[in-house]
Structures are given as C-alpha cells and as structure tokens.
Amino acid sequence: MQNKNKTVTKTKEILELFVDHESLSLQEISNISRLSKTTAHRMIGSLEEVGLLTRNSAGKYQLGLMFLQYGQLVKERLDIRQIALPIMKELRDGVNEAVNLVIREGNEAIYIEKVDTNQAVRVYTQIGRRAPLYAGACPRILLSYMPVEERLKYIEETALVPYADGTITDKNTLQKTIEQCLKLGYTVSHSELRNFSSALAAPIFNSDGLVVAGLSLAGLNSSFHEARIPELVEKTINAANRISNQLGRVK
Structure with a gap:
C-alpha cells in the first residue's frame, strides 16, 4: 500500500507540473520533478496510455483531453446541483413530497441532492445512495434516455434482481416501460426499490440536448394515487424543464 501511495504521489506531482507549464519534454519533467529519466519515462508512459497526457507536434507532453472531459463533468454536476436546489425546494413546497436529483455513473444512478418532505412519515434517501438503472423512477429515467444501442446492451447484460415487491424483473416489461417513458416524458414507480x-421522475437536459440527470418526487404509495398523478407529473416536468433551461437547453 505504501508503494502504491508513493506512486500516486509522484504521479500527482508530475501532473501538477502542467499547472505552470503548457508543455514539457521528458528531460524537463525529469529535471523539475527530480525523478530519474527512467522513472519519469515509465510514469509518463502510463499517463499517456490512459489519456491523461498527450504529445504535441513538437514531441513535448501536455495535458490530455481526458482532463477536459473530467473537468466538464465536475462543472456540469456542480452546476446542476446549484441550479436545481432552489427549484427542488419550490417543488417540494408545492406538493409536500421529497425531491431527489440523480445522475448516472456507469451502470448505476447516484443521488446527488435531495430535499426532504415536511411530512412526519417519509421515504428516506441518502445523498450518495446508488441504485440500479432499471429499478425506480429516477434511475429508470436515466436508462430510458441512454443512446439506444447502449441501453439495449445494458438490458441484455444486466440481471434484473428484485429489490422490492414491485421491481421490474422481466426484460420485455422493462422495454415496454421505457418505451412508455419516452413517449410520455416521465416515468412512475411503485414499490420498486422499497416496499x-x-x-415519479422526469429528465433534465443539458445544452447539447442530452439527459444529464433525473428529477424525482418520492413518497408513500398512498400519496401517489391515480387521481393525483396528473398534478405531480405537471409540476415535476415543469421543474425539470426549468433546470434544463438554466443549463442552456435550446427549446
């Protein structure tokens, strides 16, 4: 573990050289970092292989495009939370149900923000909680708006394990539920993650028209009865659209 920590520390030191230098040669990296040329070459090779460093036309090293991708993800996620929170509070106050903000990470959904209901009995969700993309309204909204080939591959390769009495465990049923979601622009779940x-969830779009998050209401089954669903749908979609618009979505 100690050796691994030393490797991580040295790697970080190499990457930090590019805060003050746009590009550096192997010899320059070795001189500034005080690493042997052999060690520097080995570490740079690994960083180049994973896209954290790249070489320019002059043969010098510079930060790779991977940092642009990571930086955009961090910025986007911070922006979403900051923009969404006041709108989430308004939505909560309007319907008196908990409101969650969820993003996708790999094959899971992660709850990155929440606003609890004022009701004494509530459905508790923790920030940082992870859930499979096929179960529950908010995770499934992310699955529904994935690129078609990627979504089909996920469904084909994923075992649909039951989390509660209402979890969808049949792949044909899941496909039909997703088709309905894409048609209506929202999805509803009952006892899928917890009995x-x-x-009820709606998608949030970024400036490129891609779904980057899901906004959901969550509560007890008794509060999500058929007569109330239209009101909840309207208010949730409206809130999700307001967040999307502030993220720069072109109408």
Whole structure:
C-alpha cells in the first residue's frame, strides 16, 4: 500500500507540473520533478496510455483531453446541483413530497441532492445512495434516455434482481416501460426499490440536448394515487424543464 501511495504521489506531482507549464519534454519533467529519466519515462508512459497526457507536434507532453472531459463533468454536476436546489425546494413546497436529483455513473444512478418532505412519515434517501438503472423512477429515467444501442446492451447484460415487491424483473416489461417513458416524458414507480414507496421522475437536459440527470418526487404509495398523478407529473416536468433551461437547453 505504501508503494502504491508513493506512486500516486509522484504521479500527482508530475501532473501538477502542467499547472505552470503548457508543455514539457521528458528531460524537463525529469529535471523539475527530480525523478530519474527512467522513472519519469515509465510514469509518463502510463499517463499517456490512459489519456491523461498527450504529445504535441513538437514531441513535448501536455495535458490530455481526458482532463477536459473530467473537468466538464465536475462543472456540469456542480452546476446542476446549484441550479436545481432552489427549484427542488419550490417543488417540494408545492406538493409536500421529497425531491431527489440523480445522475448516472456507469451502470448505476447516484443521488446527488435531495430535499426532504415536511411530512412526519417519509421515504428516506441518502445523498450518495446508488441504485440500479432499471429499478425506480429516477434511475429508470436515466436508462430510458441512454443512446439506444447502449441501453439495449445494458438490458441484455444486466440481471434484473428484485429489490422490492414491485421491481421490474422481466426484460420485455422493462422495454415496454421505457418505451412508455419516452413517449410520455416521465416515468412512475411503485414499490420498486422499497416496499410501500412510490416515485415519479422526469429528465433534465443539458445544452447539447442530452439527459444529464433525473428529477424525482418520492413518497408513500398512498400519496401517489391515480387521481393525483396528473398534478405531480405537471409540476415535476415543469421543474425539470426549468433546470434544463438554466443549463442552456435550446427549446
């Protein structure tokens, strides 16, 4: 573990050289970092292989495009939370149900923000909680708007394990539910991740028209009865659209 920590520390030191230098040669990296040329070459090779460093036309090293991707993800996620929170509070106050903000990471959904209901009995969700993309309204909204080939591959390769009494475990049923979601622009779940709980979710789009998050209401099954669903749908979609517009979505 100690050797691994030393490697990580040295790697970080090499990358930090590019804060003050746009590009550096192998010899320059070795001189500034005080690493042997052999060690520097080995570490740079690994960084280049994973896209963290790249070589320019002069043969010098510079930060790779991977940093642009990571930086955009961090910025986008911070922007979403900052923009979404006041709108989430308004939505909560309007319907008196918990509101969650979820993003996708790999094959899971992660809850990155929440606003609890004022009701004494509530469905508890923790920030940082992870859930499979096929189960529950908010994770499934992310699955529904994935690129078609990627979504089909996920469904084909994923075992649909039951989390609660209402979890969808049949792949044909899941496909039909997703088709309905794409047609309506929202999805509803009942007892999919927890028994006696329901949720309703709508997509959040970025400036490129891609779904980058899901916004959901969550509460007890008894609060999500058929007569109330239209009101919840309208308010949730409206809130999600407001967040999307502030993220720069072109109408």
